[in-house]
Amino acid sequence: MLTGKVALVTGAGRGIGRQIALTLAQYGASVIVNYNGSKEKAEEVAAMIKEQGGEASVYGCNISDYGAVETMMKELVAQYGRIDILVNNAGITRDGLLMKMSEADYDAVLDTNLKGTFNCIKHISRQMLKQKGGHIINLSSVVGIYGNGGQVNYSASKAGVIGITKSVAKELGSRGITVNAVAPGFIVTEMTDAMPEEAKKQVADHIAMKRLGDVKDVAETVAFLASDRAAYITGQVICVDGGMSM
Ligand code: NAP
Numbered sequence: 001m002l003t004g005k006v007a008l009v010t011g012a013g014r015g016i017g018r019q020i021a022l023t024l025a026q027y028g029a030s031v032i033v034n035y036n037g038s039k040e041k042a043e044e045v046a047a048m049i050k051e052q053g054g055e056a057s058v059y060g061c062n063i064s065d066y067g068a069v070e071t072m073m074k075e076l077v078a079q080y081g082r083i084d085i086l087v088n089n090a091g092i093t094r095d096g097l098l099m100k101m102s103e104a105d106y107d108a109v110l111d112t113n114l115k116g117t118f119n120c121i122k123h124i125s126r127q128m129l130k131q132k133g134g135h136i137i138n139l140s141s142v143v144g145i146y147g148n149g150g151q152v153n154y155s156a157s158k159a160g161v162i163g164i165t166k167s168v169a170k171e172l173g174s175r176g177i178t179v180n181a182v183a184p185g186f187i188v189t190e191m192t193d194a195m196p197e198e199a200k201k202q203v204a205d206h207i208a209m210k211r212l213g214d215v216k217d218v219a220e221t222v223a224f225l226a227s228d229r230a231a232y233i234t235g236q237v238i239c240v241d242g243g244m245s246m
Contacts, residue, residue: 001223002024002027002029002227003028004028005028005030005085005226006080006082006084006085007024007029007032007084007085007087007226008031008059008076008083008085008120009032009087009089010090011034011063011089011091012035012089013039013040013042013044013045014038014190015189015191016089016139016189017089018041018045019215019218020087020218020219020223021033022048022049022219023220023223024226025052025054026054029054029085030080031046031056032057033046033058034061034063034072035060036063063090063116063119066115069116073120073123073127077127082127083127083134084135085134085226086120086124086134087137087139088139090112091113091157092109092112093109093151093191095150095151096150101152106152110156110157110160113154113158113160113161114157114164117138117164121136125172128175129175132175132176133175133177134177135178135180135225135226135227135230136177137179137181137182137222137226138161138181138182139184140159140161140162140165140181140182140183140237141184142244142245144157144160144161144162162183165179165181165237173234180225180233180235180236181236182218182221183241184239184241185207185239185241186200186204186244187212188212188213188214192212206244207241208242208244208246209243213240213241225238
């Protein structure tokens with residue numbers, strides 16, 4: 001499904017990004033595993049892909065750094081000649097009620113989740129325009145659509161990601177470039193691990209499918225949107241939440 005395609009997945013050493021990298025590679029893409037702090041884990045992911053006969057490399061870059069992302073994209077294009085798939089997965093949380101939220105926690109989340117997404121799209125867009133094609137998939141969240149107490153910074157960033165997705169889809173659509181967002185519900189990763197088991201059970205009770213999400217649930221959706229099977233889908237937000245937000 002993705003044979004011959006080059007894919008960059010941000011924050012792919014851990015969590016959902018790791019599974020996205022593994023899944024895109026399983027479908028035949030050559031995958032660049034981006035990391036910020038987790039170099040060893042990113043190298044582990046690349047090694048797993050190679051063991052399974054796939055192609056992978058790692059690239060360390062803090063996606064909130066505009067200049068560093070520009071350099072990353074230039075170097076990757078020089079190395080690979082093209083980038084067909086960009087998955088903006090990297091994201092952080094700094095939860096807290098509005099009254100207690102610091103400016104630093106607000107800025108950190110917006111810098112990574114929203115500006116990071118902008119940085120990556122901005123610096124790959126020229127190459128995708130030259131190629132006359134590409135698929136961009138941005139990780140939003142159901143809280144970017146519905147909001148969530150204690151996550152003003154995070155939900156603002158993820159709502160912003162939806163705004164970027166739709167606007168860029170309109171700007172780049174005529175050149176064969178699709179831009180979509182995936183909005184996961186509650187997916188079991190380190191980001192959600194901190195929650196007590198009882199609280200997780202309560203969340204599951206409110207999900208139509210009565211279970212929390214698995215990283216594979218998200219990765220398969222991303223893989224579909226990254227393929228030419230989804231060539232006429234753009235500017236959309238696909239909730240992968242087991243029916244949680246209905
Ligand atoms: P996670 O387990 O906490 O992993 C976060 C990933 O983001 C790590 O690989 C991390 O890389 C990377 N990252 C953070 N800051 C970065 C930066 N400045 N530059 C590059 N990479 C950076 O999170 P997750 O649960 O897999 O979430 C992945 C995405 O899905 C996020 O955008 C998240 O908001 C979204 N999402 C998750 C859920 C959920 O339930 N888990 C729900 C909705 C949406 P390093 O370790 O290398 O720093």
